[in-house]
Amino acid sequence: MTAREFRYGIVPPAQAATLSGRELLQGMIEGRFPAPPITQQLTFWLAEVGEGTAVFEGEPGAHLLNPMGIVHGGWTMTLIDSAAGCAAHTLLAPGVGYTTVETKVNFSRAIRADTGRVRAQARVVSKGRQVISAEAYVAAADGQVLAHGTSTLLVLQGAGNR
Amino acid sequence: MTAREFRYGIVPPAQAATLSGRELLQGMIEGRFPAPPITQQLTFWLAEVGEGTAVFEGEPGAHLLNPMGIVHGGWTMTLIDSAAGCAAHTLLAPGVGYTTVETKVNFSRAIRADTGRVRAQARVVSKGRQVISAEAYVAAADGQVLAHGTSTLLVLQGAGNR
Amino acid sequence: MTAREFRYGIVPPAQAATLSGRELLQGMIEGRFPAPPITQQLTFWLAEVGEGTAVFEGEPGAHLLNPMGIVHGGWTMTLIDSAAGCAAHTLLAPGVGYTTVETKVNFSRAIRADTGRVRAQARVVSKGRQVISAEAYVAAADGQVLAHGTSTLLVLQGAGNR
């Protein structure tokens, strides 16, 4: 399966609000809901979700290079931010939203255009009533850690916004 | 000036090694060197450099949206990581490279497809022999802070790599 | 003024709840309220508060050393966390509390037992309804940056807790 098989778009908020986070994300994986537009630009996609976990996969390439000729750290951060956010989202009931308050990423090894597909695996570390923290690791096919990071999420009850 | 006027590509490393960081970056601004490919995907560009400072501008749009219909935090992190890295790069002599060790970003306000052009302004906070830290702020046209963050860079003397 | 002139203790919550953050903190500076116990262990004290700003001072010493014989980074982090938290607290009305969600610190230069008094200056960068971020810089007497960091705070309305 590659990123190119997906439809891109936004699930209407009124429809999304009827689903738990896990139902919504599972629907994206199965193609019943569109994948968000940013994933087309950056060739990555949601691959798996569980209870407090999420996995994204991404395909490096020449379109992602920074001035030094390696994949821009922003791509890696996008994978980590996505995985950590979705891991948290899997724990939220219908109508409950979240916003990412901050994300921090360590770049362990350079990712190159020909590194091959990478996986960003995330899990929730702590879930409070208002704050969730989740961590994510990006690894190459050989399992070596390429980057890792942590996100802090604010849970938004009802129509709440910070 | 918009992102669409740029040529995209990588400056050959042998050529880049003859230039100070500031000369290389100024050359990108002036169009004498190509802009890196990631900036085309993510509609942002280097706008200004100074001694230990750098400014990127970025154009939000529908191609950057996350599942909630707002601009993905990964885009904002890419701008901050780029601005902080280039601010550090302006202080490096020819033949001296750097790699970003980690970047951390706070998301203060949602960026929307119609937020309009944003600016990411960065400055070096501390420069040691091996480690540089720089901070960056992303602001809307009205000056309101949308996000802010810090990067830690490792200076690579000669052909060094970590 | 040194840390040794302070009374140490906790302001009773019922009394603290009648005061704005700034009133409470100004009362600590003026000695009308006790300084918190941790400040005695770690020889630091609140020196100034303003609208969204706070300054702590600290006295390094042999009691703060880590195994390498330099001041433990935990001391520096404590100053930054305190300054950032109090800068945010100055913006809160009576009865409104906060909790620090996360703090991240860059260590720029080693602090030694004989570095002399340092200052940690903090300011609020962004204030939302639920989330505040503040940054702080620790500097020596000569103004050189020794460390810097950012805290993210959650505002707790009424008796709320996360």
Add this chain to the structure above:
Amino acid sequence: MTAREFRYGIVPPAQAATLSGRELLQGMIEGRFPAPPITQQLTFWLAEVGEGTAVFEGEPGAHLLNPMGIVHGGWTMTLIDSAAGCAAHTLLAPGVGYTTVETKVNFSRAIRADTGRVRAQARVVSKGRQVISAEAYVAAADGQVLAHGTSTLLVLQGAGNR
């Protein structure tokens, strides 16, 4: 075993340089080397080391309280910074030092004077030639996560300093 049984001081650098990180740290646990002074102020101690791992224990108490009457986040950050740093140190050969470049901590649950002994368990996530990253989790006796964080360390070959 409690913090009070330790001798406090600094291992002479010339002696420390003859030992691997793991030998030095194991010697502290066994009382053959003094514990660093900061651990007396903040009632915590090194409990275990392994290959790329370290565990600290700490005893909360009234001497650690912040103005809100809970244990200051600086204490928690000190445990995490210590555990992450020592986990990295266990991988270093004699004569090789390190310095912590940055530490980031999430505060998941309040620690109180009567929370009881906590454990900070750390492990190295990635080890490069110049940069090591390690993560640490602080847990109560019941295993609940109270805080977690990440440190980035710079390896110092010989007498190098950044």
